[in-house]
Amino acid sequence: MRAPQKPRLRAADDAVSEFTTARLSLYLRCLEALDAAGTRTVSSTALAERLRLNAAQIRRDLAHFGELGVRGVGYDVKELRRHLRQILGVDRSVHVAIVGAGNLGRALADYAGFRREGFDIVSLFDTAREKIGQSTRGGVLVRHLRELPALAGRERIDIAVVAVPAEAAQEVVDAVVGAGIRAILNFAPGTPHVPSHVKLRNVDLALSLESLSFFLAQEKHAKAERS
Amino acid sequence: MRAPQKPRLRAADDAVSEFTTARLSLYLRCLEALDAAGTRTVSSTALAERLRLNAAQIRRDLAHFGELGVRGVGYDVKELRRHLRQILGVDRSVHVAIVGAGNLGRALADYAGFRREGFDIVSLFDTAREKIGQSTRGGVLVRHLRELPALAGRERIDIAVVAVPAEAAQEVVDAVVGAGIRAILNFAPGTPHVPSHVKLRNVDLALSLESLSFFLAQEKHAKAERS
DNA sequence: CTCTGTGAACCACTTCACAGCA
DNA sequence: TGCTGTGAAGTGGTTCACAGAG
Numbered sequence: 001m002r003a004p005q006k007p008r009l010r011a012a013d014d015a016v017s018e019f020t021t022a023r024l025s026l027y028l029r030c031l032e033a034l035d036a037a038g039t040r041t042v043s044s045t046a047l048a049e050r051l052r053l054n055a056a057q058i059r060r061d062l063a064h065f066g067e068l069g070v071r072g073v074g075y076d077v078k079e080l081r082r083h084l085r086q087i088l089g090v091d092r093s094v095h096v097a098i099v100g101a102g103n104l105g106r107a108l109a110d111y112a113g114f115r116r117e118g119f120d121i122v123s124l125f126d127t128a129r130e131k132i133g134q135s136t137r138g139g140v141l142v143r144h145l146r147e148l149p150a151l152a153g154r155e156r157i158d159i160a161v162v163a164v165p166a167e168a169a170q171e172v173v174d175a176v177v178g179a180g181i182r183a184i185l186n187f188a189p190g191t192p193h194v195p196s197h198v199k200l201r202n203v204d205l206a207l208s209l210e211s212l213s214f215f216l217a218q219e220k221h222a223k224a225e226r227s
Numbered sequence: 228m229r230a231p232q233k234p235r236l237r238a239a240d241d242a243v244s245e246f247t248t249a250r251l252s253l254y255l256r257c258l259e260a261l262d263a264a265g266t267r268t269v270s271s272t273a274l275a276e277r278l279r280l281n282a283a284q285i286r287r288d289l290a291h292f293g294e295l296g297v298r299g300v301g302y303d304v305k306e307l308r309r310h311l312r313q314i315l316g317v318d319r320s321v322h323v324a325i326v327g328a329g330n331l332g333r334a335l336a337d338y339a340g341f342r343r344e345g346f347d348i349v350s351l352f353d354t355a356r357e358k359i360g361q362s363t364r365g366g367v368l369v370r371h372l373r374e375l376p377a378l379a380g381r382e383r384i385d386i387a388v389v390a391v392p393a394e395a396a397q398e399v400v401d402a403v404v405g406a407g408i409r410a411i412l413n414f415a416p417g418t419p420h421v422p423s424h425v426k427l428r429n430v431d432l433a434l435s436l437e438s439l440s441f442f443l444a445q446e447k448h449a450k451a452e453r454s
Numbered sequence: 455c456t457c458t459g460t461g462a463a464c465c466a467c468t469t470c471a472c473a474g475c476a
Numbered sequence: 477t478g479c480t481g482t483g484a485a486g487t488g489g490t491t492c493a494c495a496g497a498g
Contacts, residue, residue: 011448019489021441025434029417043457052418056460056491063459071458071497088437089444096436103364107334108432113393113416117433119440137330159439166340182446183439189340190256191279199442201435205335206344207252208428209323210315212386212410213346214248215426217316219409221238246467270479283469283482290481298480299476 009083010066020061024088026051027058031081043074090118095156097181099172100163101126101134101142104187108161110138122155145175152179162186173200236310237293247288251315253278254285258308270301317345322383324408326399327390328353328361328369331414335388337365349382372402379406389413400427 030050034042044062048055062068062075065087069075085091096119098105108114109124125145126132134142143151151157160176162169162184169188176184183199186192189207194200257277261269271289275282289295289302292314296302312318323346325332335341336351352372353359361369370378378384387403389396389411396415403411410426413419416434421427 011452012445016441016445017489018438021438022434024441025431025437026418028437045457054491055457056493057489059458060460060490067459069458072456073498074457087441087444089440089447090437094436094440103334103337107330110330111432113433114436117437119433119436158443159436161436183443185435185439191253199439201439203430203432203435204252205338205430206340206346207249208412208430209321209341209346209386209388210252210255210317210344211245211248212412212426212428213316213321214243214251214314216385216410217314218239218243220316225238244467272479281469282479283471284467286480287468287482294481296480297476298474299478301479 009068009086012064014064016064020064023051023053023057023061024084027061028081028084028088028090031077031084034077035081039077041070041074042077042080044069046074085118093118093120094158095120095122096159096161097121097123097125097148097151097155097157098140098161098163099125099145099148099176100168100187101128101131101136102163102165105161105163106136106140108163108187109136109140119159122157123151145172148175149179152181157181159183159185162188162192164188166190236295236313239291241291243291247291250278250280250284250288251311254288255308255311255315255317258304258311261304262308266304268297268301269304269307271296273301312345320345320347321385322347322349323386323388324348324350324352324375324378324382324384325367325388325390326352326372326375326403327395327414328355328358328363329390329392332388332390333363333367335390335414336363336367346386349384350378372399375402376406379408384408386410386412389415389419391415393417 027047030047044055044058047058065083068080068083098109098121101124105124109121114121121140124136124140124142125148126142127145131142132144160181162172164172166188169186169190170192173184173192173194177194177198182197184194186200186202189204191202254274257274271282271285274285292310295307295310325336325348328351332351336348341348348367351363351367351369352375353369354372358369359371387408389399391399393415396413396417397419400411400419400421404421404425409424411421413427413429414432416431418429
């Protein structure tokens with residue numbers, strides 16, 4: 001075994017936090033913009049200003065994955081972009097299936113932002129007889145959920161998006177896990193249970209609004225108390 | 228000024244963290260379910276088991292707002308539910324406007340989960356001439372964005388949901404802020420800037436998928452390294 | 455001199471453990 | 477005894493500050 005003289009991209013040994021992960025996506029977007037603008041190198045300070053973050057935090061986030069920068073110079077935009085795409089696993093197309101062909105599911109199936117970032121919406125599933133065989137405006141075909149296991153293997157589905165009513169969520173998540181899918185983005189309220197080898201991420205829309213409502217309520221209480 | 232002998236609901240003096248805020252919503256949902264099931268009191272341990280959280284954390288979260296529980300007994304379900312609704316500001320209907328009548332905006336306008344949690348979708352705005360005057364399936368009328376300032380005052384809009392393309396986001400956010408709205412839920416990628424008195428919360432769909440993709444990529448790298 | 459990568463300090467959220475009340 | 481509310485300890489993410497590479 002030969003020793004690589006300069007291991008540019010190291011696999012993160014110590015687990016990387018969710019916070020870091022979320023920021024990596026922001027860095028990548030910023031680099032896409034910089035690259036499009038023809039910028040060749042960028043310093044952590046410059047990135048930090050654009051993203052309104054702390055420069056040390058950016059350096060620490062990136063340092064998890066090797067010595068990606070050059071001292072005295074900064075980071076090469078094209079190279080760092082390539083590394084981040086590899087780190088985030090979007091250096092090849094990522095296959096996504098959506099379960100739930102309601103308003104939200106169909107909107108997500110046609111959401112342009114997914115394609116732009118390298119995600120490929122492979123199929124949309126539902127169980128309602130009248131929806132099967134229809135297509136969304138964007139041209140995604142609705143299939144019956146029972147076809148998921150077969151398609152998961154054939155189409156190599158990486159991620160399932162769950163956009164069904166709360167009552168059906170656990171059942172659907174179980175089906176998704178049963179089909180061998182190991183990453184789930186769930187829009188149904190109330191955190192379904194998944195085995196430990198499956199990664200679940202929740203987007204709770206009502207909760208998001210409630211956190212804003214809380215902010216407004218706190219303002220009001222504070223004002224009332226001051227008088 | 229008279230001193231209340233037992234201030235049951237105290238306004239949180241020390242600022243409450245975003246983490247706590249998010250959990251308060253979960254507690255509220257759990258209590259709605261318990262109340263519907265006829266349960267009268269609940270202990271932090273029981274809540275913790277249901278939500279798979281630490282009991283001390285629940286007690287600490289709630290203690291921010293006064294002595295809401297009874298030692299030796301637990302929390303009164305109905306009473307805590309009422310308190311949480313008040314704390315989260317959902318004890319009265321919260322008026323929400325959505326900007327962007329694309330697929331996502333229309334899906335959000337008709338999303339049943341919002342109404343269920345006490346949010347009232349007052350109006351949907353866009354600037355595309357052909358969309359103005361249309362209604363969503365759910366019956367929400369699309370108005371021109373220039374009507375927002377007038378409607379914001381008249382309908383007392385509390386929260387704006389921004390569901391427009393990334394390029395338009397900053398402009399729309401500025402319009403929303405200009406209309407006097409102080410809380411924004413933004414679905415466009417790339418964190419627009421808001422003045423400090425406005426609360427902005429981002430839901431970044433592509434970023435959420437990327438964090439899952441990252442997880443899958445890490446698994447793959449770990450496996451490759453082990454061999 | 456500039457800018458990265460990182461030990462050490464800092465800070466915030468979480469959890470433990472227990473005093474204190476019913 | 478049972479369970480809350482909370483000081484104190486633990487954990488982990490962030491920021492500082494600087495050594496060291498270019």
